[in-house]
Amino acid sequence: MLKVVENAVPVACWACSVAHNESTLFCPDCSKIQPPTTGDYFSVFGLEHRLNIDLPALEQEFHRLSRRLHPDRFARASENEKDWSLADTALLNDAYRTLKDPLRRTEYLLKLQGAEMGVSPEACSGTTLLQNQEKIQNQEKIQNREKTSRVPADLLEEVFDLNMQLEEMRMARKMGQEDPELKESLLTAKEKFVGLVNAVDRELRAQWTIWDAGDAAARQPAQQAMMALLDRRKYLSNLVRDVTEILGD
Amino acid sequence: MAEGHVVGIDLGTTNSLVAYMEGDRPVVIPGVDGSNLVPSVVALDPVALDPTTAKPGRPTVTVGNSARKALIETPERVIYSVKRLMGRDLEEVRTELKFFPFRLAGDIEAGEVPRIQLGELRFTPPEISAYILRQLKRNAERFFGSPVTQAVITVPAYFNDAQRQATKDAGRMAGLDVLRLVNEPTAAALAYGLDRAKEGTIAVYDFGGGTFDISILKLCDGIFEVQSTNGDTHLGGDDIDNLLLTIALDEIYAEHGVDLRAHPGAVQGLRKAAIDAKIKLSTEQAAHFDIELPNGDRYQREIPRAVFEMLMEPVLKRTAAPCKQAMADAGVTPEQIDEVVLVGGSTRIPAVRALVDDLFRLGARGKKPHTELNPDEVVALGAAVQAGILAGASKTTDDMLLLDVTPLSLGIEQLGGTVARIIQRNSTIPASATEHFTTGVDGQTNVAIHVLQGERELAADCRSLARFDLKGIPPMAAGLPRIEVRFLIDADGILHVSAREQRSGKAAEIEVKPTYGLTDEQVENMILDSFDHAEEDFSRRLLIEARNEADTILAAVARAPQNPAWNELSAEEQAAIAVARDRLVLIMQGSDLNAISHAMVALDKATRRFAELMMDAAVSSAIRGKTMSEAGKEIDETVSAPHDFAPAEFK
Numbered sequence A: 001m002l003k004v005v006e007n008a009v010p011v012a013c014w015a016c017s018v019a020h021n022e023s024t025l026f027c028p029d030c031s032k033i034q035p036p037t038t039g040d041y042f043s044v045f046g047l048e049h050r051l052n053i054d055l056p057a058l059e060q061e062f063h064r065l066s067r068r069l070h071p072d073r074f075a076r077a078s079e080n081e082k083d084w085s086l087a088d089t090a091l092l093n094d095a096y097r098t099l100k101d102p103l104r105r106t107e108y109l110l111k112l113q114g115a116e117m118g119v120s121p122e123a124c125s126g127t128t129l130l131q132n133q134e135k136i137q138n139q140e141k142i143q144n145r146e147k148t149s150r151v152p153a154d155l156l157e158e159v160f161d162l163n164m165q166l167e168e169m170r171m172a173r174k175m176g177q178e179d180p181e182l183k184e185s186l187l188t189a190k191e192k193f194v195g196l197v198n199a200v201d202r203e204l205r206a207q208w209t210i211w212d213a214g215d216a217a218a219r220q221p222a223q224q225a226m227m228a229l230l231d232r233r234k235y236l237s238n239l240v241r242d243v244t245e246i247l248g249d
Numbered sequence B: 001m002a003e004g005h006v007v008g009i010d011l012g013t014t015n016s017l018v019a020y021m022e023g024d025r026p027v028v029i030p031g032v033d034g035s036n037l038v039p040s041v042v043a044l045d046p047v048a049l050d051p052t053t054a055k056p057g058r059p060t061v062t063v064g065n066s067a068r069k070a071l072i073e074t075p076e077r078v079i080y081s082v083k084r085l086m087g088r089d090l091e092e093v094r095t096e097l098k099f100f101p102f103r104l105a106g107d108i109e110a111g112e113v114p115r116i117q118l119g120e121l122r123f124t125p126p127e128i129s130a131y132i133l134r135q136l137k138r139n140a141e142r143f144f145g146s147p148v149t150q151a152v153i154t155v156p157a158y159f160n161d162a163q164r165q166a167t168k169d170a171g172r173m174a175g176l177d178v179l180r181l182v183n184e185p186t187a188a189a190l191a192y193g194l195d196r197a198k199e200g201t202i203a204v205y206d207f208g209g210g211t212f213d214i215s216i217l218k219l220c221d222g223i224f225e226v227q228s229t230n231g232d233t234h235l236g237g238d239d240i241d242n243l244l245l246t247i248a249l250d251e252i253y254a255e256h257g258v259d260l261r262a263h264p265g266a267v268q269g270l271r272k273a274a275i276d277a278k279i280k281l282s283t284e285q286a287a288h289f290d291i292e293l294p295n296g297d298r299y300q301r302e303i304p305r306a307v308f309e310m311l312m313e314p315v316l317k318r319t320a321a322p323c324k325q326a327m328a329d330a331g332v333t334p335e336q337i338d339e340v341v342l343v344g345g346s347t348r349i350p351a352v353r354a355l356v357d358d359l360f361r362l363g364a365r366g367k368k369p370h371t372e373l374n375p376d377e378v379v380a381l382g383a384a385v386q387a388g389i390l391a392g393a394s395k396t397t398d399d400m401l402l403l404d405v406t407p408l409s410l411g412i413e414q415l416g417g418t419v420a421r422i423i424q425r426n427s428t429i430p431a432s433a434t435e436h437f438t439t440g441v442d443g444q445t446n447v448a449i450h451v452l453q454g455e456r457e458l459a460a461d462c463r464s465l466a467r468f469d470l471k472g473i474p475p476m477a478a479g480l481p482r483i484e485v486r487f488l489i490d491a492d493g494i495l496h497v498s499a500r501e502q503r504s505g506k507a508a509e510i511e512v513k514p515t516y517g518l519t520d521e522q523v524e525n526m527i528l529d530s531f532d533h534a535e536e537d538f539s540r541r542l543l544i545e546a547r548n549e550a551d552t553i554l555a556a557v558a559r560a561p562q563n564p565a566w567n568e569l570s571a572e573e574q575a576a577i578a579v580a581r582d583r584l585v586l587i588m589q590g591s592d593l594n595a596i597s598h599a600m601v602a603l604d605k606a607t608r609r610f611a612e613l614m615m616d617a618a619v620s621s622a623i624r625g626k627t628m629s630e631a632g633k634e635i636d637e638t639v640s641a642p643h644d645f646a647p648a649e650f651k
Helices: A055-069 A079-100 A102-116 A153-174 A180-213 A216-247 B065-073 B090-097 B125-144 B161-173 B184-193 B237-256 B264-280 B305-317 B320-330 B350-359 B378-391 B520-525 B535-562 B564-568 B571-587 B593-606 B608-618 B628-634
Strands: A010-012 A019-021 B006-011 B015-022 B025-028 B041-044 B060-063 B078-080 B116-118 B121-123 B150-155 B177-183 B200-207 B212-220 B223-232 B286-292 B298-304 B339-343 B401-403 B410-413 B419-423 B431-437 B447-453 B463-471 B483-489 B495-501 B509-514
Touching: A055 A079, A055 B223, A055 B401, A079 A102, A079 B431, A079 B483, A102 A180, A102 A216, A153 A180, A153 A216, A180 A216, B006 B125, B006 B184, B006 B378, B015 B125, B015 B378, B025 B378, B041 B065, B041 B125, B060 B065, B060 B125, B065 B078, B065 B264, B078 B116, B121 B125, B125 B150, B125 B161, B125 B535, B125 B593, B150 B161, B150 B184, B150 B378, B161 B177, B161 B463, B161 B520, B177 B184, B177 B378, B184 B200, B184 B212, B184 B223, B184 B339, B184 B378, B200 B320, B212 B320, B223 B320, B237 B264, B237 B286, B237 B298, B237 B305, B264 B286, B298 B305, B305 B320, B305 B350, B320 B350, B339 B350, B339 B378, B378 B401, B419 B431, B419 B483, B447 B483, B463 B495, B535 B564, B535 B571, B535 B593, B564 B608, B571 B593, B571 B608, B593 B608
Parallel strands: B006 B150, B150 B177, B200 B339, B223 B401
Antiparallel strands: A010 A019, B006 B015, B015 B025, B041 B060, B041 B078, B116 B121, B200 B212, B212 B223, B286 B298, B410 B419, B410 B447, B431 B483, B447 B463, B463 B509, B483 B495
């Protein structure tokens, strides 16, 4: 069953009136589905905020909850139950999609922490969509990483070279020419940058462990490190994607 | 709450089927002629003058085999492959119609749902589909002897929001409560996964009449979890037919100076010949065109298989890229795919099988694709399984659960015309995203939002789903209002939007204007027959329909002795037909619907060999093992088909 989150407000079950924790998806007493919870993605799975996650267990729990919550189980239920099943399942799916992916999970946790640090949650959500919007100060740090990522300082020279080669390759392709030497060099560069991405992943994992085990004081620097690592990773994987695209299959 | 049967419907481009769970296995419900397939063809019968008022009477609509016959006689009153027009806007329909003999109604404005001119009437694509659905509904009702009001309908996995909504609208017009839209490849996986407790990764390659889908699923303990899906809603057997058709038309024009394009009926005749040739080329090394032209010339041409395969290579190749993308999105290599399932009539083509073998390295791994279930029926069977899951009525389906994904990313247009993705493609549905909007000008009370579907970077290249205004925002300084908009894709893959202003706590009024589609009111007005639910009416109607059908069968049987094939039957066979005929004549006087149905099926069975003989006489041995009714429609028009699908009243 789901873990009880301490700060949740008890509410009465709509079906049996027994009081239960607001962040449960089912009434613990009569097992009826409950209106969507206000909990975060971790609480959907009854998990503490942790970055190291047991993925097979997460999948198993996802399947178990899906069997109970999915709209297919409520095709002939009351309209309310149908609506709740839809909302609860959407939450479950969103939560699973976020938590099973190491990068999304890290970003999500950082976002939650950002909220705790006093940054309003909406300021940290997703990409910007505001119509004629003014940039909100706090937002810039986490948001729009794609646009704001800068070349990692230690890689300036290599990235410059790589971009030159990419451009050369594009030109050659346009002219219908093949340059085996250039191709070879791009393959080597790709290998190197893939290696760098893997290195970032290893460092991220190390920071996870620090964050998971640490107290507030230890977590603060870990969070900063993870933000920087995510930035770096995004930049590197975009480069790898460009090279892969140009090299074809 | 209604607890009747929930049926599963495959609403196909070429053929449609209805199936249900008979205990723990899915079964296709045949039409009264014993045929499982209802051609997705709708014809408007010629209007007779009403003798009492001397005004034109109500036109009637025919669906299925008899409508198909009308294709050659009155092509301007017939529509087929309407699925290709579902949920498409005016421009798309215009492009599509280059290959079809039907016309758009003249007075359509941009943004309106296009209507097709059929004789003197106009229909939207969902209305045409509704007629097909109603025929299937009636077939099921006849079969059960009770009303059917709930259904699961399948759609191509790669259908977008508008196409899905159009399909749901069609269901509603046909008097069906559509409990779920299921993706066709996923349905096929359900049908295959039923009897074997499979685990592992499977790919479903679904190449039908008008659409192509690829889905990759993970099966685990009764849970069918779609990992990724891809496809092309504009790619199918039709495209292969068109290749052959175009060549024939061009050659006829070049060699004989006859422009058949000006004769819709002749084009349909030629299309039929092209389809026959295509089918023949799946089993033989060559096929022939031999067609008499209006000027008395004959157009004769041999098409060797090698030439055919060269012709369709570009079409086949277009299925490869979606397969590779789907594998990449699922994060699997071809070697990690444990099983491949083939769905759709076009997978009977040897070149298609060769491509699949290559794409998934099957032969190299000593594997073969699954083709055990009839590729024409497997989607309907899967729809029935899903219907069983929803009805919760069967032990077999109790542990099964389908987790499908949205095929296309959902995004919002940003400043500069780019798209911000808010729900990525291949997200498990239901899926949601919450976004926050604010104002840019002091006192602004409206914010316009444009929702799109697709993978391209620019809004102009994606499919526009809806535009809406967040209205009634309390006037505040620019940037201060904080409007939360929630986007939810439901289990049918259809988008819902809701909004609220957080600072003032006021719910922002929101009116979602679909860029394309019918309004609720329009759908309401198009509902085919509102009296469908009336129980009394219902059984009376069934009886009348059954008697009409019996009459048609009997008339055909009465003509049978004039056919030379009749003399090839043994005396016993002739006697058996006579017995079945007399029995039907007797029973149809009564009002026992079931008995009439059984007697009709018995007569159809008794004439099966006759049908075969008739076919042997008329065409090559390619089409064997069919009932008389199917044979009738395959052979030329002078051989009378024993009976048609019951004409449906048009209200």
